[in-house]
Amino acid sequence: MKHSYEEVIDSLIKFRDERDWEQFHDSKNLAIALSIEAAELNELFLWKQLPESENIPKEKLKEELADVLSFAFLLAHKHGLNPFELVLDKITKNAEKYPVEKAKGKSDKYSEL
Amino acid sequence: MKHSYEEVIDSLIKFRDERDWEQFHDSKNLAIALSIEAAELNELFLWKQLPESENIPKEKLKEELADVLSFAFLLAHKHGLNPFELVLDKITKNAEKYPVEKAKGKSDKYSEL
Amino acid sequence: MKHSYEEVIDSLIKFRDERDWEQFHDSKNLAIALSIEAAELNELFLWKQLPESENIPKEKLKEELADVLSFAFLLAHKHGLNPFELVLDKITKNAEKYPVEKAKGKSDKYSEL
Amino acid sequence: MKHSYEEVIDSLIKFRDERDWEQFHDSKNLAIALSIEAAELNELFLWKQLPESENIPKEKLKEELADVLSFAFLLAHKHGLNPFELVLDKITKNAEKYPVEKAKGKSDKYSEL
Numbered sequence: 001m002k003h004s005y006e007e008v009i010d011s012l013i014k015f016r017d018e019r020d021w022e023q024f025h026d027s028k029n030l031a032i033a034l035s036i037e038a039a040e041l042n043e044l045f046l047w048k049q050l051p052e053s054e055n056i057p058k059e060k061l062k063e064e065l066a067d068v069l070s071f072a073f074l075l076a077h078k079h080g081l082n083p084f085e086l087v088l089d090k091i092t093k094n095a096e097k098y099p100v101e102k103a104k105g106k107s108d109k110y111s112e113l
Numbered sequence: 114m115k116h117s118y119e120e121v122i123d124s125l126i127k128f129r130d131e132r133d134w135e136q137f138h139d140s141k142n143l144a145i146a147l148s149i150e151a152a153e154l155n156e157l158f159l160w161k162q163l164p165e166s167e168n169i170p171k172e173k174l175k176e177e178l179a180d181v182l183s184f185a186f187l188l189a190h191k192h193g194l195n196p197f198e199l200v201l202d203k204i205t206k207n208a209e210k211y212p213v214e215k216a217k218g219k220s221d222k223y224s225e226l
Numbered sequence: 227m228k229h230s231y232e233e234v235i236d237s238l239i240k241f242r243d244e245r246d247w248e249q250f251h252d253s254k255n256l257a258i259a260l261s262i263e264a265a266e267l268n269e270l271f272l273w274k275q276l277p278e279s280e281n282i283p284k285e286k287l288k289e290e291l292a293d294v295l296s297f298a299f300l301l302a303h304k305h306g307l308n309p310f311e312l313v314l315d316k317i318t319k320n321a322e323k324y325p326v327e328k329a330k331g332k333s334d335k336y337s338e339l
Numbered sequence: 340m341k342h343s344y345e346e347v348i349d350s351l352i353k354f355r356d357e358r359d360w361e362q363f364h365d366s367k368n369l370a371i372a373l374s375i376e377a378a379e380l381n382e383l384f385l386w387k388q389l390p391e392s393e394n395i396p397k398e399k400l401k402e403e404l405a406d407v408l409s410f411a412f413l414l415a416h417k418h419g420l421n422p423f424e425l426v427l428d429k430i431t432k433n434a435e436k437y438p439v440e441k442a443k444g445k446s447d448k449y450s451e452l
């Protein structure tokens with residue numbers, strides 16, 4: 001079954017509100033929480049090199065990615081932002097910042113996407 | 114106009130492939146990139162307290178959130194994972210971990226969502 | 227009793243070598259480890275506002291700060307750098323970047339120290 | 340010339356006070372700032388694999404490590420903690436947590452130091 005973003009954000013909000021947690025979810029703390037979850041995601045790869053670093057526990061990867069996404073969705077929602085529009089807009093901007101002819105095959109010119 | 118996740122991930126992959134960047138996008142580096150973008154998101158809130166910390170430049174917030182989401186989507190896609198399923202599964206798990214009666218109104222019992 | 231930096235870095239190296247861990251300690255992984263420990267430090271403050279955010283468990287603060295410092299010292303040592311010189315040099319640079327008359331009492335002009 | 344920790348922390352405090360920045364330096368914001376600088380340090384290694392990842396610009400490495408150390412020292416100082424004692428105490432704890440016979444040559448058993 002395919003899920004929609006609306007279903008996901010509604011579930012996140014319902015989970016939050018049942019626990020009366022909105023009081024803790026100011027933007028700054030959501031951003032900090034997102035960073036902490038991103039660090040837990042990184043911990044799965046710590047001390048590993050390729051190709052071993054691709055063989056990480058799938059279940060842990062799913063959980064840490066879910067946590068990162070949850071806080072990103074909650075922060076976007078708090079500011080009335082749609083995640084898909086955000087990303088599509090950024091791709092348009094990045095296309096100007098990293099023109100194909102200049103960026104092709106080079107990682108040293110960019111630190112993003 | 115409403116966008117779908119498929120549209121977004123296809124655009125991200127197209128952007129990446131036009132620049133021949135898949136070679137850099139192993140899982141570990143995607144996770145590091147995600148953390149770096151999460152830190153740039155946090156920088157918007159640095160040294161600020163409530164309520165000032167809610168008044169951050171909207172355009173910057175959009176860009177940093179977009180970067181975080183882009184790397185999260187690319188990492189999920191690399192492992193054949195759907196972001197919505199991930200989050201919905203995690204909500205189910207968290208509902209067991211944080212039962213309403215115990216977690217209600219308390220931030221000190223959890224460090225996640 | 228007062229300890230010296232030499233005593234500290236020698237102890238860190240001895241601990242590492244007894245466990246044959248130098249093989250894992252390339253610069254990139256040390257930097258990732260440092261970030262993960264910084265995130266664990268941040269977790270102590272998550273969801274808290276002033277003044278409550280100053281009342282964190284002292285023992286946890288000590289441990290997380292120690293972990294951050296350990297990886298920072300190991301990374302500096304790997305590159306033949308002395309932590310004190312690094313910081314003193316940076317203060318000299320920052321003094322030019324943030325002249326007193328311009329920076330006084332303003333947090334919005336800088337994102338560093 | 341050899342520098343002492345006292346000289347370093349005194350210089351950091353002097354720099355801070357000349358700019359009237361202590362008002363921004365609550366513990367939580369110092370921890371966030373530390374994480375942001377740690378991410379900037381990680382950015383030096385992004386998309387790089389060994390052995391290339393060891394060849395990073397020395398001057399940038401020095402600056403980012405200095406920023407991380409500065410915020411770690413300021414946070415330690417705020418809580419009356421000596422960085423060297425912190426690390427030496429943690430080594431003693433870690434020696435119990437990671438006994439040589441169990442930890443030797445294994446990275447998968449630990450996520451710290």
